[in-house]
Amino acid sequence: MSARTPTPWFLDRRDGRDSNAIEILAILDGECFCIAQVITEGSSELAADDRANAEFIVRACNAYDDALGVLRKVMKEHEDDAENLPGDPGCIECTAGTVPNSHNTGLCAYHGARDLIRRVEGK
Numbered sequence: 001m002s003a004r005t006p007t008p009w010f011l012d013r014r015d016g017r018d019s020n021a022i023e024i025l026a027i028l029d030g031e032c033f034c035i036a037q038v039i040t041e042g043s044s045e046l047a048a049d050d051r052a053n054a055e056f057i058v059r060a061c062n063a064y065d066d067a068l069g070v071l072r073k074v075m076k077e078h079e080d081d082a083e084n085l086p087g088d089p090g091c092i093e094c095t096a097g098t099v100p101n102s103h104n105t106g107l108c109a110y111h112g113a114r115d116l117i118r119r120v121e122g123k
């Protein structure tokens with residue numbers, strides 16, 4: 001199974017000025033290499049948008065592991081006993097027990113964290 005490149009990632013300082021690509025870089029085993037490129041073409045306005053997208057990718061990816069850690073901590077701190085009761089009685093906080101947890105869309109911190117973890121992990 002393939003694994004993604006560990007963070008932190010960062011933007012190439014050349015910033016698309018020497019080419020039509022903004023490179024997203026990482027250091028692995030002491031070597032810097034390009035892991036992705038954001039192609040920038042067209043007007044300077046589009047190039048600014050491309051740079052904003054590249055910066056967003058780097059920020060989001062660099063925060064990914066920490067964000068998942070916080071979400072798991074939220075889940076642990078809000079571990080709902082109802083989650084483990086027989087018959088799936090639903091979450092009192094989200095739906096006052098009117099909706100089974102298997103259909104819960106995540107209004108409370110616990111279920112919001114659970115659903116967000118599923119989304120970011122692609123599950």
Ligand SMILES: [Zn+2]
Binds near residue numbers: 092093094104109111
């Ligand atoms: Zn809930």
